Amino acid sequence: MFAIWLVVLLLIAHLGLAKWSGHAEDTLPQLAMLAVMVMAVWAAFMRYRRSPALLRLPWLLMSLALAMQVFWVGTNVLAATLGDKSGYLAALATVLSSLYVIPCMFMVTRSFAADEARTMAVLDLVLSCMVAVQLYLFFTKLLSGPLASDPASIYVVIYLADAIDFSLSAMAILRLLGARSFRWRYFYYAASVHLLVNATVAAIYNRIEMHGLPWWAGSLIDIPHALVVLVAVRQPPRWLRAYHPSLAVSQTITSFAPIIMTMVVVMLSISTSRVSLAPSLLAGSAAVLFYGLRMAFIQSRHLDRQRAVDLSTWRLEQQVGRDPLTGIANRAMLDTRLREVLEEGRRTASYCSVLMIDIDFFKQYNDSLGHIAGDACLVQVACALSSSRVRANDVVARYGGEEFAVVLADTTAEAAQDVACRLIEAIGRLQIVHPNCPSGYITVSIGIATQAAQTPVDSVAILDEADRALYRAKSQGRNRYELALHVMPDGLDSVHMNG
Numbered sequence: 001m002f003a004i005w006l007v008v009l010l011l012i013a014h015l016g017l018a019k020w021s022g023h024a025e026d027t028l029p030q031l032a033m034l035a036v037m038v039m040a041v042w043a044a045f046m047r048y049r050r051s052p053a054l055l056r057l058p059w060l061l062m063s064l065a066l067a068m069q070v071f072w073v074g075t076n077v078l079a080a081t082l083g084d085k086s087g088y089l090a091a092l093a094t095v096l097s098s099l100y101v102i103p104c105m106f107m108v109t110r111s112f113a114a115d116e117a118r119t120m121a122v123l124d125l126v127l128s129c130m131v132a133v134q135l136y137l138f139f140t141k142l143l144s145g146p147l148a149s150d151p152a153s154i155y156v157v158i159y160l161a162d163a164i165d166f167s168l169s170a171m172a173i174l175r176l177l178g179a180r181s182f183r184w185r186y187f188y189y190a191a192s193v194h195l196l197v198n199a200t201v202a203a204i205y206n207r208i209e210m211h212g213l214p215w216w217a218g219s220l221i222d223i224p225h226a227l228v229v230l231v232a233v234r235q236p237p238r239w240l241r242a243y244h245p246s247l248a249v250s251q252t253i254t255s256f257a258p259i260i261m262t263m264v265v266v267m268l269s270i271s272t273s274r275v276s277l278a279p280s281l282l283a284g285s286a287a288v289l290f291y292g293l294r295m296a297f298i299q300s301r302h303l304d305r306q307r308a309v310d311l312s313t314w315r316l317e318q319q320v321g322r323d324p325l326t327g328i329a330n331r332a333m334l335d336t337r338l339r340e341v342l343e344e345g346r347r348t349a350s351y352c353s354v355l356m357i358d359i360d361f362f363k364q365y366n367d368s369l370g371h372i373a374g375d376a377c378l379v380q381v382a383c384a385l386s387s388s389r390v391r392a393n394d395v396v397a398r399y400g401g402e403e404f405a406v407v408l409a410d411t412t413a414e415a416a417q418d419v420a421c422r423l424i425e426a427i428g429r430l431q432i433v434h435p436n437c438p439s440g441y442i443t444v445s446i447g448i449a450t451q452a453a454q455t456p457v458d459s460v461a462i463l464d465e466a467d468r469a470l471y472r473a474k475s476q477g478r479n480r481y482e483l484a485l486h487v488m489p490d491g492l493d494s495v496h497m498n499g
């Protein structure tokens with residue numbers, strides 16, 4: 001609150017001193033104006049210090065922009081007080097007035113996203129510097145030498161300054177409308193208030209100046225700075241908290257922001273081409289080129305991210321369809337693949353076979369050697385089954401417990417029997433000792449069901465058939481396979497075999 005009263009006192013002092021001296025540009029009123037400006041820098045800097053990490057840079061840029069104005073006005077005051085004959089101070093003031101644009105441009109056009117690449121920031125910085133250089137060239141060429149006395153040149157400078165000032169404020173307002181977090185809205189609110197009032201005041205001041213400044217005119221310049229103090233010190237208005245733009249609005253505004261920077265450089269290049277052709281052409285082409293580069297960069301990052309998302313989706317799908325113990329397909333994956341294979345068989349009028357495999361006397365194995373040994377046995381069996389399958393597109397899955405299933409696409413019952421034989425042999429070769437089993441080693445029993453080309457079945461029915469055949473293999477002594485009774489398409493009878 002003290003800061004606000006101090007600013008009000010300084011405003012009154014400025015008016016009083018200007019009235020007393022009768023000239024807006026006398027040293028004493030200008031010093032009062034400088035004090036108001038310094039207070040604005042202080043207020044923005046305090047916000048910078050109190051802000052979270054991501055918001056520090058924008059507030060720092062605002063403090064810098066305001067500080068540039070302090071130096072610029074300070075240099076002018078010094079030049080007037082010292083009666084700067086050499087013109088160095090006046091030249092320095094022109095440099096400072098051009099430099100003011102860099103932090104302003106930067107703070108309203110950058111996305112400030114935490115994950116944004118440094119290259120983008122460098123490109124934006126180069127573009128902002130180009131604006132400053134072009135402005136400097138323009139101001140020095142038009143406001144010094146023979147052109148300086150021509151009112152037409154001065155109006156060109158005024159219009160150009162208006163165009164830049166109002167573009168900056170329009171951009172700040174747009175960013176305010178697009179900011180989804182309250183803290184960002186608050187920053188852009190402060191920036192909009194300052195930039196818009198500053199643009200309006202500068203437009204009025206420059207035009208009044210053409211006809212001689214009245215004593216009160218300098219106080220106009222205090223207004224945008226006094227408002228920065230007011231906004232930075234007081235509680236933000238309620239609507240700022242209540243307002244919430246949609247994600248679509250916010251994203252559109254953020255992606256639209258960079259083109260403003262390019263537009264300002266191109267606009268400046270066109271205006272300055274009549275006073276300095278080569279730098280203008282260079283700046284204009286660079287702006288367009290940089291915009292293209294930015295787009296290419298965003299596109300490539302987008303593609304990279306898409307690739308990463310695709311990869312993690314694929315990994316996730318793999319994990320979802322895997323049995324966590326054995327690493328082979330789980331029941332869900334089996335169902336999906338079985339439906340696909342059966343459908344493919346129906347379309348191409350080919351045979352498809354399913355093997356249901358169950359470890360023999362597994363309960364006894366668990367009971368005698370424990371569950372951990374049981375788990376290890378399941379892993380070994382799963383591994384042997386999957387490495388013995390016939391083709392890469394056959395599916396080996398853990399059906400549940402100690403039961404496995406193998407889906408064989410485009411496979412007749414006869415070929416499926418060969419596979420079953422091979423699997424029984426492969427498990428036998430493992431020679432996993434089973435203390436409570438007649439053969440002394442782990443063995444498996446297999447039930448085979450086949451979808452005939454002419455009699456299609458659904459996935460539940462074929463699994464059921466294979467399960468019944470497995471039950472028969474168990475009841476007929478285990479360590480063998482049996483064919484389903486109902487599905488015997490290629491004229492084979494129920495066959496059984498001892499492994």
Ligand SMILES: Nc1nc2c(ncn2[C@@H]2O[C@H](COP(=O)(O)OP(=O)(O)OP(=O)(O)O)[C@@H](O)[C@H]2O)c(=O)[nH]1
Nearest residue numbers: 358359360361362363364366371374375401402474
């Ligand atoms: N270690 C371990 N055991 C399991 C797992 N899933 C199921 N089992 C066990 O597997 C055994 C299956 O027993 P049963 O269904 O009676 O079959 P079996 O003893 O193999 O007898 P047959 O199939 O008739 O030869 C049960 O003791 C289950 O606890 C598992 O993930 N790990």
